[in-house]
Amino acid sequence: MLQTIEISKITKIDDGSIITPKGFSADGVHAGLRYSKNDLGIIYSEVPANCAAVYTQSHFQAAPLKVTQESIAKEGILQAIVVNSANANSCTGEQGLQDAYEMREKTANQFNLDNHYVAVASTGVIGEFLDMSKINKGITELKPQATKDAAVNFQQAILTTDLVMKTSCYEVEIDGKIVTIGGAAKGSGMIHPNMATMLGFVTTDANIDSGSLQEVLKEITDKSFNQITVDGDTSTNDMVLVMANGQAGNEPLTNKHPQWNEFKAAFQMVSEELAKQIAKDGEGATKLIEVEVTGAKTKQEANAVAKQIVGSSLVKTAVYGADANWGRIIGAIGYSDASVNLEKIDIYLEDICLFTDNRPQAFSEETAKAYLENDQIKISVNLGVGEAAGKAWGCDLTYDYVKINASYRT
Known part of the structure; x- marks a missing residue:
């Protein structure tokens, strides 16, 4: 249940997405990792964004998670997330780790970023090596835009056995400013998250530091993404990533801010909606x-x-x-x-x-x-x-x- 607070200033944006918050763009392309559908995508912030993440607790954390954790540990800042489907790059040893680093480096070079400003995520079949020639070519074709079509391109690029795209967006008034929170997710099978093949991405233009963002994400994940199950199997690649670029112009959000609970409520609405969409789209599910x-x-x-x-x-x-x-x-x-x-x-x-x-x-x-x-x-x-x-x-x-x-x- 959501906290009992005043939420009259929270509004659902029916056609909103990960690019609705100010300063965010996205794209997705068909790099050739699967037959015809988009299979490589990016979320991009026009300015460096504070970030937070939660990861699978599987003993077999995939290579992209290790690279992403390393990126975030450097400064707690991200500016881009590159994601591929069709191949999880999991249980692929040293070669898989080097491929994940190469994905990060190629994306950083393409968008003129420091390497550690890029996060990497992968989803798909476990135990197969990435076709890096296709990945690298696909990265050069990514052209992030703040349009509905671009958001759809990204959302399609992260799907595997999913039948539908998962997206959610809410806005809340903080300090007289409109703060927007948008999200996209994928997941249909191997869904039984235990985070302290489900991927979730959340963008917000809220002004909030990485530590406070991590606090919110951990608390809300335990009420949303960690409370869904399709088949009882936890993936090697489960991850939820959040970027907050501060473009809304509100006063810094911490747990001391008078509207902290309003922000958390809006964040929970996005997360819970995405979680329910994943559960509803379970492999073969009808209910x-x-x-x-x-x-x-x-x-x-x-x-x-x-x-x-x-x-x-x-x-x-x-x-x-x-x-x-x-x-x-x-x-x-x-x-x-x-x-x-x-x-x-x-x-x-x-x-x-x-x-x-x-x-x-x-x-x-x-x-x-x-x-x-x-x-x-x-x-x-x-x-x-x-x-x-x-x-x-x-x-x-x-x-x-x-x-x-x-x-x-x-």
Whole structure:
């Protein structure tokens, strides 16, 4: 849930994107890494931008993540992010690391930047080497612009098995200035982020230092990107990157600023919207599932139970089959580490009570089935032990998920 604050000055920009914040541009081209679609993209800030990032906690962090971490560690500033799809450049040893450095250097030279002002991201098949001749040629063809078409070109370039582009944009008034936050993301399979093949990119023209930006990103990631799951698999390339170039002209934002919570709320709206779009576009998915857990002992336990339920293969298949089998929800709660009061637990499917007071409730199977045939499903659980709440998002598990992943490389 968003914090209970005044958010009347926060506005959703329906046609906004990563280039809507002042001073940002983007582009995407077909470099030839895949047959026909765009596969190489860039986000560019006209001035150096403060930055923040969170990364996968996989033991096998891909080469681009290592290079990006090195870039950010230098000054906490970025001016460009170059991204390729089709190939993750992961588990590729020293050659893969050198290729990621080469991507960074080629981009820096192309746009007359210091190397460490460039971040690198890759997504796609693990364990294959990049075709650097195609990458390098593609970088020379990138022409960032602040247009809707350019934003679409970038958004297309980062997709793999995704069926739709993911984008979100909100603006909020800070110090009498309009601060805009835009985002783009990709993700459809191997989605079970654990960040302290999902990629998220956020741009903002807010005036905020890197440390404060990192604080916001970490907090909001735990409420959004880390609360989605498609298949329980965490990628080697998961990363969320944020650039803030200060072009809005507001007073510096820190946690002491009187409108700090308004900025965080807008940031959460962007992140949560992107996260839900990823969950809805899960490989083979037909339904978005939201699980809300209340009555938990702590926020962490609420989030953990919500993600455990939405990540349960049995829950996911039951939703796919429009089967109101609440026993599968009970099963997912039961193997969690959270505190639960068996005498007070409630389980609802939207407004249909399935289980309460440790007893099954009479409900219409026909009504429940009709509800489960919708494309957005909400499951609510009250653990009955406290006041904390949390949410998680996922999707159903279908035959098509198996088909897609059985032939991913072919």
